[in-house]
Amino acid sequence: MTGTNGSRRPARAVRAAHSAVVAALLTTALAISLAAGCTTGREPPTDDGRTASVKPSPSGTGPTAVAGPVLAVKIDNAPDARPQTGLDSADIVYAEQVEGGLSRLMAVYASKLPAAVGPVRSARESDLELLRQFHEPVLAFSGAQGKLLPLIDRAPLDAVTPGDATGAYYRGTDRAAPHNLFLRPGRLLASAPGAAALTTGFRYGAAPAGGTAAPSLTVRYPAARFTFTWSAGRARWLVSTDGAPTVTADGQRVAPATVVVQYVKVRASGFHDFLGNNTPYTETVGAGKARVLRDGRAYDVHWERPAAGAGTEFTTDDGSPVDFAQGQVWVVFAQAP
Template identity: 70%
Template sequence: MDTRDRARRRRVAPVAALLAGALSASLVAGCARHGRDDDHRAPHHTRTPTAPTAPTGAGPPLAVKIDNAPAARPQTGLETADVVYAEQVEGGLSRLMAVYATRLPRTVGPVRSARESDLELLRQFRRPVLAFSGAQHALLPLIDRAPLRAEPPDEAPGAYHRDTGRAAPHNLYLRPAALLRTAPGTAALTTGFRYGPAPSGGTPAPSRTVRYPAARFTFTWSAARGSWRVTMDGTPAGTAPATVVVQHVRVRTSRYHDALGNHTPYTATVGSGRAEVLRDGRAFEAHWSRPTAAAGTAFTAPDGSRLDFAAGQVWVVFVPAG
């Protein structure tokens, strides 16, 4: 190397180092995007990029955490969901998770935060898309490691908007088309539910009420519509499931809590237990079984035969086993 080459390299090296430092700073700044969880005031950090996986049949369903406080009603988009799960959260209140596979509504909400129980419940689907407002800081690493595609507002800001006619935190709404180009179809509903004619037996059930310490669901049969009218704390929900499942599960206290120090209940959906299946205006005693988190939930009659659901929307309300 001659004298001129050595001099040129001495001039280039500081510039290269400066550019490398600037690029590194830019990447760090890009990874510092934060959102806020409306319940816990904890940020959600940018998830670690993962290698794309090959498609395996149906695309992923969309799961949305939906507020169910009185100020959040009436909710938007519930009537389009294929499955709606109801669970107890802090303070004896309730929260909903709506799952969409056959149709995507224009708007869903209000969107609220995720819970630890959601990760186990969602394992039954193939890498579902989870829309939520945020989560407690300590829960974020579990969400990042879960086999799902987390899409809170800081990851997909263009998919969310605030309704200026409502007060925060009950005013965050999702545009599902910004996360999924099309609905994946029924093949994405790997719930384990089976559909078919009504079984024999059962008892007449004109209505059924499920109570949490600070929340109440009532399902009233409408023969004219062939579905159940839903009210939550007396407020009509604007949706009418064909089947309602009251699933008795183990509920324990988790290590997570809200901003007021109230510990979050953990609803265990893996295991087995008793259930009531409401369809066609009748109640059927059932047994539920979900052996692993990756499996769906099977429902059987007392004689061991398969218990089919009516075609249409399904509501599953988790209640503590007695």
């Protein structure tokens, strides 16, 4: 596929993932049953998302996920872009600061693909470092600053804009551009790769000892804020953005099981928007402090990501790993004090 600027490379990771699924179907005893549940990338996605294709495990004890690329989507978080679509289906939601002190989201999908996601917006330089933890992820975005495009082309990911896959994107009619561009994930991936593709370094299990009761926590950017309020009834953190409940287009409250406030260095990058505002660069490789929210409690922990190709480890003061609660994870990058 070729984009409007002629420099976009083919979506090779998408085709490779599709080929791997087809090969698995032809070589396993599950071929007939799996073929009945698989669809091509040209068919519209189902309303309840897609599950990962399976193959026999090496030990023969049961099926394991066929790992393919995760889908990362840059999602608009300006007031005119809310409510968003498909945000509650993401395995991980990253929140970062962008120009003017506003916020933008990147949602990562592996366990299932929703019927639609959006509004889709442009990529930032920080995304390239953050996405290196995954194996050739598919990045869906609306475009990028002209000088950034060559860096995106050289990055080990599969960049897919509306010019690369016109049938995968559409314009909604209930809001004005640029807040009305949406993606049909089923047009990019034949199926969800499964949780095994989430090579983030995150661990899941019992809560660590200690912590303090935390009914709510607010993270502030210069011109945006997120508040996470614990709901004992749902055993989830209810998200609010700029003081209003964060809900999806179908009225579902966004409610992750774990929230990570990761304190990082946010510095100026070499890029600017069309108004001349500098684009912040969020450094996600390194080490620092973080606050993990789970089960109604807050834990002050350490984070470390030694290289861009590695995931992030979270540990307590004594070096013990910190486990997250099962379910969606939000990671909010905040300026280190």
